[in-house]
Amino acid sequence: MRVMNNKPVLVVGSAALDTVESPAGKVDDALGGSSFYFSTAASLLSAVRLVAVVGTDFPMEKIEFLNSRNVDMEGLDIADGKTFRWGGKYHKDPNIRDTLFTELGVFETFNPDIPEHFRNTPLVFLGNIHPSLQENVLDQMIDPELVVLDTMNFWIEGTPDELDRVISRVNVLIVNDEEAMQLTGRTDIITAAEALLERGLSKVVIKKGQHGAALFGEGGKMFFLPAFPVKNVKDPTGAGDTFAGGFMGYLASHDLEDFSAWRMAMVYGSIIASFVVQDFSMNGTKTLILQDIEDRINKLKELVSF
Amino acid sequence: MRVMNNKPVLVVGSAALDTVESPAGKVDDALGGSSFYFSTAASLLSAVRLVAVVGTDFPMEKIEFLNSRNVDMEGLDIADGKTFRWGGKYHKDPNIRDTLFTELGVFETFNPDIPEHFRNTPLVFLGNIHPSLQENVLDQMIDPELVVLDTMNFWIEGTPDELDRVISRVNVLIVNDEEAMQLTGRTDIITAAEALLERGLSKVVIKKGQHGAALFGEGGKMFFLPAFPVKNVKDPTGAGDTFAGGFMGYLASHDLEDFSAWRMAMVYGSIIASFVVQDFSMNGTKTLILQDIEDRINKLKELVSF
Numbered sequence: 001m002r003v004m005n006n007k008p009v010l011v012v013g014s015a016a017l018d019t020v021e022s023p024a025g026k027v028d029d030a031l032g033g034s035s036f037y038f039s040t041a042a043s044l045l046s047a048v049r050l051v052a053v054v055g056t057d058f059p060m061e062k063i064e065f066l067n068s069r070n071v072d073m074e075g076l077d078i079a080d081g082k083t084f085r086w087g088g089k090y091h092k093d094p095n096i097r098d099t100l101f102t103e104l105g106v107f108e109t110f111n112p113d114i115p116e117h118f119r120n121t122p123l124v125f126l127g128n129i130h131p132s133l134q135e136n137v138l139d140q141m142i143d144p145e146l147v148v149l150d151t152m153n154f155w156i157e158g159t160p161d162e163l164d165r166v167i168s169r170v171n172v173l174i175v176n177d178e179e180a181m182q183l184t185g186r187t188d189i190i191t192a193a194e195a196l197l198e199r200g201l202s203k204v205v206i207k208k209g210q211h212g213a214a215l216f217g218e219g220g221k222m223f224f225l226p227a228f229p230v231k232n233v234k235d236p237t238g239a240g241d242t243f244a245g246g247f248m249g250y251l252a253s254h255d256l257e258d259f260s261a262w263r264m265a266m267v268y269g270s271i272i273a274s275f276v277v278q279d280f281s282m283n284g285t286k287t288l289i290l291q292d293i294e295d296r297i298n299k300l301k302e303l304v305s306f
Numbered sequence: 307m308r309v310m311n312n313k314p315v316l317v318v319g320s321a322a323l324d325t326v327e328s329p330a331g332k333v334d335d336a337l338g339g340s341s342f343y344f345s346t347a348a349s350l351l352s353a354v355r356l357v358a359v360v361g362t363d364f365p366m367e368k369i370e371f372l373n374s375r376n377v378d379m380e381g382l383d384i385a386d387g388k389t390f391r392w393g394g395k396y397h398k399d400p401n402i403r404d405t406l407f408t409e410l411g412v413f414e415t416f417n418p419d420i421p422e423h424f425r426n427t428p429l430v431f432l433g434n435i436h437p438s439l440q441e442n443v444l445d446q447m448i449d450p451e452l453v454v455l456d457t458m459n460f461w462i463e464g465t466p467d468e469l470d471r472v473i474s475r476v477n478v479l480i481v482n483d484e485e486a487m488q489l490t491g492r493t494d495i496i497t498a499a500e501a502l503l504e505r506g507l508s509k510v511v512i513k514k515g516q517h518g519a520a521l522f523g524e525g526g527k528m529f530f531l532p533a534f535p536v537k538n539v540k541d542p543t544g545a546g547d548t549f550a551g552g553f554m555g556y557l558a559s560h561d562l563e564d565f566s567a568w569r570m571a572m573v574y575g576s577i578i579a580s581f582v583v584q585d586f587s588m589n590g591t592k593t594l595i596l597q598d599i600e601d602r603i604n605k606l607k608e609l610v611s612f
Contacts (some may be wrong), residue, residue, distance in 0.1 A: 093493040187399040188516065190535045210494065211517035212532065224532035224609050226518065229496045263612040303530050304610050306569040 006253040007145075008047040008072075011038045012112045012137050013127025013241065015052035015076070017083050019100070020280060022090035024234040030281035031062045032086060034127035034150070037238035040282045041245025041272045042125075043069040044290065046252035049118045051075035051137075055083040055106045065286050074115045079106040094233040094277075095209060114140040125248055126170070127241065128152050131162035138169055146256060148172040148248060150240065156182050167199060174205040174244055189214060203262065205247070207240060215266050223263045228274035228300050235280045239273045242285060246272035271296045312559040313451075314353040314378075317344045318418045318443050319433025319547065321358035321382070323389050325406070326586060328396035330540040336587035337368045338392060340433035340456070343544035346588045347551025347578045348431075349375040350596065352558035355424045357381035357443075361389040361412045371592050380421045385412040400539040400583075401515060420446040431554055432476070433547065434458050437468035444475055452562060454478040454554060456546065462488050473505055480511040480550055495520060509568065511553070513546060521572050529569045534580035534606050541586045545579045548591060552578035577602045 011034075018032030035052035042048045048071040056078060066073065084107035087100035112133060122145040126134040134149065141147075147170040155163050156179060167173060173196060177189050186192040193204045193216035204216045212226040247269030254261035271293050275284040317340075324338030341358035348354045354377045362384060372379065390413035393406035418439060428451040432440040440455065447453075453476040461469050462485060473479060479502060483495050492498040499510045499522035510522045518532040553575030560567035577599050581590040 188537070188539070190537050208517060211514060212530075214532075222535060222609055223612070224518075224535075225612070226520075226530035226532060229528060229530075231494070231496050233494070260612070267612050301612070303528055306529070306531070306566070306573050306607070 006046040007122045008049055009042050009123040009125060009248045009252050010049045010051065010114075010118055010121035010141075011035050011042065011125045011127060011245075012051040012075075012114075012134075013038060013125075013129065014084055014107055014110075015054045015058070016107070017058070017085050018237060018281065019085070019087040020090070020235050020237055021088070021100075022094065022235055022280075023092050024232065025280065027235075027280040029059075029085070032237060032281060033084065034238070034241040036063065036066070037241035037276070037282060037285075038125060038127065038245035038248075039066055039071045040069075040285045041242040041269075041276070042249035042252075043071050043245075044272065044285075044288060044293070045246065045249030045268065046070075048072065048249075049075060049121055051112050051114060051118065053077040053079050053106050053110045055079060055081045058083045072118075075112075075118055077113070079109075081106040083107075088237065090236065094236050097236075112137050112140075122146065123248055123252055124148070125244055126150065126166070127244075128155075131155055131159050131166045134166045135162070135169070138166070146171050146248075146251065148174060148244065150174050150244060151179070153179055153182060167196075167201070171201060172203045172205065173201055174207065174240070174247075176207045176209070176240070180204070180206050190216075205266070207243065209239075213243070213266060213270055215262055217259060217262065221259050223259075223266060225266050225270055226300075226304060228271055228296055229303070230274050230278055233277045236277050238282070239277050242276040243269040243273040245269070267297055267300065268293065271300065312352040313428045314355055315348050315429040315431060315554045315558050316355045316357065316420075316424055316427035316447075317341050317348070317431045317433060317551075318357040318381075318420075318440075319344060319431075319435065320390055320413055320416075321360045321364070322413070323364070323391050324543060324587065325391070325393040326396070326541050326543055327394070327406075328400065328541055329398055330538065331586065333541075333586040335365075335391070338543060338587060339390065340544070340547040342369065342372070343547035343582070343588060344431060344433065344551035344554075345372055345377045346375075346591045347548040347575075347582070348555035348558075349377050349551075350578065350591075350594060350599070351552065351555030351574065352376075354378065354555075355381060355427055357418050357420060357424065359383040359385050359412050359416045361385060361387045364389045378424075381418075381424055383419070385415075387412040389413075394543065396542065400542050403542075418443050418446075428452065429554055429558055430454070431550055432456065432472070433550075434461075437461055437465050437472045440472045441468070441475070444472070452477050452554075452557065454480060454550065456480050456550060457485070459485055459488060473502075473507070477507060478509040478511065479507050480513065480546070480553075482513045482515065482546070486510070486512050496522075511572070513549065519549070519572060519576055521568055523565060523568065527565055529565075529572060531572050531576055532606075532610060534577055534602055535609070536580050536584055539583045542583050544588070545583050548582040549575040549579040551575070573603055573606065574599065577606065
């Protein structure tokens with residue numbers, strides 16, 4: 001019922017099969033990609049519309065659970081060729097990883113075509129793809145209420161002009177601390193966030209991995225959130241997209257003018273991400289229920305209160 | 307009035323004259339050293355007894371303000387020779403610094419002799435000196451209620467056995483995240499803190515610089531605190547000792563059995579440290595009043611609440 005009353009959220013991103021090794025084990029061709037990580041998280045809280053591309057080799061049974069979770073997959077193209085595959089290995093310190101291989105397959109020519117009935121979706125998440133493709137998506141959307149952008153150092157260095165252009169057209173940017181400083185040339189996240197807000201963003205989210213995340217809004221508004229403490233991280237892949245999914249899934253049913261809704265969106269994103277890293281692929285989020293999330297929210301509240 | 311009702315806190319540490327350069331400016335032979343940073347902070351909240359050594363060249367007028375703040379300096383020895391001098395240069399990123407010179411002077415042969423009437427001080431802070439000297443101090447104390455230990459990578463690498471021995475004799479260890487992992491061989495602070503608690507400590511404080519600090523106690527108790535956001539850090543020297551001073555100064559007048567007192571001690575330590583880094587030497591803390599601290603505590607509360 002809760003989900004049906006929400007605004008839907010559109011996600012455009014990658015769809016992948018990941019081969020991941022960590023000290024905790026290994027998975028081969030497991031479900032991966034920003035669009036699936038995002039959708040699995042967001043669909044706990046809102047209806048989701050997914051735009052991505054897979055190859056004809058994609059094992060569709062891996063995403064059956066998304067059908068039952070209010071994820072509209074009309075925008076999932078099945079193109080001739082192979083699905084995007086990524087292989088990585090995490091060290092004992094999960095912050096260090098080696099990329100073992102990247103086979104773009106059909107993702108190399110991904111040019112998102114937004115289905116007609118998706119174009120008026122009020123909340124849009126532009127996953128981490130080429131900024132020009134992110135702009136193409138925006139060109140197809142009709143007056144979205146909220147557009148959230150993800151990006152990475154690869155685009156900051158490689159396509160800064162295209163990235164600046166798309167930043168000027170969105171409401172919220174989600175980056176990690178290093179990216180925020182790289183984008184602005186500042187050496188601390190506070191002044192980096194200020195510089196980003198001056199570009200016309202209404203909010204900036206800065207992710208700090210194990211150190212949590214911070215939200216910056218107009219008028220000097222700030223919110224700092226430590227990460228929920230998780231021992232024995234198994235697989236950090238997709239933590240950022242899972243955060244974004246929980247964040248936007250929460251916003252979908254709350255008043256965007258209310259800063260406390262944004263605080264709680266940060267909390268939901270962060271808590272759902274704390275589950276995803278405790279197992280490989282989406283195993284930590286696909287069986288999650290709201291009660292699990294709320295239990296951790298209460299624990300986190302206790303952890304930060306004074 | 308408040309101060310008179312507290313238990314006193316004893317600090318044993320360095321006394322120095324620092325020459326510090328940062329993008330914000332430069333100071334020459336400014337007041338430095340862990341004992342002075344600690345005392346300046348702790349004396350805002352409790353009576354302090356200081357044990358340190360300076361040379362005959364030390365300009366005593368630099369510490370006159372400590373006399374009026376309930377810091378008992380009977381334990382400040384003036385030894386024949388030169389005061390410990392340290393020179394450092396901070397980069398644009400204040401987390402990066404070069405040590406330009408270290409002239410130990412009379413600090414090289416520092417062997418703390420605790421004045422008779424200091425020996426029953428209930429709260430003891432062992433600043434970052436050789437672990438064997440820290441043990442010598444403990445041997446002179448009569449049944450302290452709480453002993454807090456600071457140390458650094460230099461002793462973790464150089465004198466691990468001596469350090470282990472002193473750790474086994476104290477209640478609380480304050481280290482930064484890297485030191486906690488180095489001490490335990492763990493790759494995250496949660497399991498590192500657990501390993502340290504297993505050595506018999508009652509609390510472990512892990513400082514994460516700009517990312518804040520975390521407190522770990524027996525029975526899985528935890529408290530996470532983001533750093534108060536400070537723009538334009540001028541001089542990070544002494545932030546850790548200032549934190550420790552605020553932390554112990556607060557504990558001096560509160561129930562050590564109550565975990566919420568420990569949470570607030572973290573908050574006071576962290577907030578007072580946020581003032582010290584905004585100016586060179588102790589300029590940011592020596593004119594501080596309780597109202598300034600409480601204003602920032604209220605802001606921090608707002609920053610973390612959800």
